[in-house]
Amino acid sequence: MRKTRQKYYDFFSKWYDGFIALHATDKQGVLREILAEHTDAGPGDIVLDICTGTGAALPPLARRVEGKGLAIGLDFSSGMLRAAGRKTTRFPQVCLVQADCERLPFRSGVFAAVTCSHAFYELKGDTQTRTLAEIRRCLKPGRPFLMMEHEVPENRFVRLLFHIRLLSMGRKRALQILRHEQTFLERHFDRVIKVATATGRSKIYICTGSTQGEARFDPPGAPV
Numbered sequence: 001m002r003k004t005r006q007k008y009y010d011f012f013s014k015w016y017d018g019f020i021a022l023h024a025t026d027k028q029g030v031l032r033e034i035l036a037e038h039t040d041a042g043p044g045d046i047v048l049d050i051c052t053g054t055g056a057a058l059p060p061l062a063r064r065v066e067g068k069g070l071a072i073g074l075d076f077s078s079g080m081l082r083a084a085g086r087k088t089t090r091f092p093q094v095c096l097v098q099a100d101c102e103r104l105p106f107r108s109g110v111f112a113a114v115t116c117s118h119a120f121y122e123l124k125g126d127t128q129t130r131t132l133a134e135i136r137r138c139l140k141p142g143r144p145f146l147m148m149e150h151e152v153p154e155n156r157f158v159r160l161l162f163h164i165r166l167l168s169m170g171r172k173r174a175l176q177i178l179r180h181e182q183t184f185l186e187r188h189f190d191r192v193i194k195v196a197t198a199t200g201r202s203k204i205y206i207c208t209g210s211t212q213g214e215a216r217f218d219p220p221g222a223p224v
C-alpha cells in the first residue's frame, strides 16, 4: 500500500507545480515565506520540512538558516524529490532526504523547527500520530512544529468542492481532523496557537512542548 502511494506521488510529481499554479492564489509564494518566518529559525540552525513535495517551502527556509545552517526537505517520493532538487540548486543549505515521515532518520533533539505545508491531511490513519511523535522526538526542547493547511473556504460552493475533494480521496480521517484539528494537535503538544495568513485561505498551527515524556531513541546511522 505504501509503495502504491509512493508511485502515485512519483507520477503526480511531473504535473504537481503546474497543477498548483492553476489553482494557487499565492502567486508570489508569500505563504511559504510566512511559514518560514514563523519558525523563528536563524543562521546556523537546522530545520526540517516533512512531506516537502517539490520543495516550495525550502528556499525561504534556506534563506533563514543561511551560512552553516541546513534546510532539510524530506519526502518518500523520489519523483517529488527530483523536482525539489531542480528548484533548490541555488541553495547550498538545502539537503534532500528520501524517507517516510513516520520514521524520521535523524537523531533526537536536533531541529530548531519542523514544518509541514499542505500535506498533513494526506497522511493515512495512524501515520499522522506516529509522525507527530517523531517530530516531537527530533525537535529541540521548546522549538516549534508548524503545520500549514488550507482554511475551510467561506464561499459555500467552493467549500462544497473542497469537501468533495477530501471525500473523493477517501479522507474520512481528514474530515475528522478538519473539524477537530486543534484538539488533535493539543493531544501531542502543550501549546497550539492558530495563526491566520495574509491571504486568509491558509492557516498555520504553531505547536510547542511535548505533552508526554518522550523516550529518546536515535535510529542507527542517523545522519544528523
Ligand SMILES: C[S@@+](CC[C@H](N)C(=O)[O-])C[C@H]1O[C@@H](n2cnc3c(N)ncnc32)[C@H](O)[C@@H]1O
Residues within 6 Å of the ligand: 009, 050, 051, 052, 053, 054, 055, 056, 057, 074, 075, 076, 077, 080, 099, 100, 101, 102, 116, 117, 118, 119, 122, 123, 127
Ligand atoms: C501535497 S504534496 C506536497 C506539499 C508540499 N509540502 C507543498 O507545500 O507544496 C504531499 C507530499 O507528501 C508526501 N508524502 C505523503 N505521505 C508521505 C509519507 N508517509 N512520508 C513522506 N512523505 C509523504 C508525498 O510524496 C507528497 O510529496
